[in-house]
Amino acid sequence: FYSYKGGVGRSMALANIAVLLARRGLRVLAVDWDLEAPGLEPYFSYFNLRPGGPGLLRMFMEAQDKGTADYTAFVSHVDCESPQPITLLASGHEQDETYSRNLETFDWDGFFVTGGGKFVEGLRTQWRKDFDIVLIDSRTGLSDTGGICTIQLPDIVVAM
Secondary structure (H helix, E strand, O other): OEOOOOOOOHHHHHHHHHHHHHHOOOOEEEEEOOOOOOOOHHHHOOOEEEOOOOOHHHHHHHHHHHOOOOHHHHOEEEEOOOOOOEEEEOOOOOOOOOHHHHHHHOOHHHHHHHHHHHHHHHHHHHHHHHOOEEEEEOOOOOOHHHHHHHHHOOOOOOEO
16 A cells, blocks of 8 residues: 555555455455554554564564564564454554664665565565465655565555
C-alpha cells in the first residue's frame, strides 16, 4: 500500500483488509514499513495483540550486523476472531526507546552495498512460502524504503 502523500487512510485500509482476509482463513502478514512515521500497530488495538519481537527496524539492524536475521523473531500476532492470527511485523517504534536514534543512524546505502538486497529478496521468498498474502504499509513519497516497498517486494502496488 503506497501513497505519494500521507493522510489518505493507507494504514487503516491495510489493517481492515488484513482482518477481512484473516477471517477468510488466509495466512496474513502485515508489515509497517513506514519507519519514519509508523502507524499500523494502533489500528489493531481493538483486538488482542500478543506482544512479540522488536520489529522491522531491529530486524534490519541485526541483518546488517550479522548478515542475516530470522524475521519470525521480530513479529507479533493479532488475534482477530479468525482461524489464524495476523502476523504483524511492526516498525518497532512502540517497543524500542532508542528507535528514533537507531532510525537516524541506520545506513540504508551501506546495508545494500553489503548484501542487503539479497537479504530483502530472501525475505520476499520466505514470506511467499509462509503466508498466503503479505500486506506492506509503505513510506509515503519518494524514499529508499519506499523503493523497496514499491519496486523490489511487491507483486501488486495498491496506490492510494
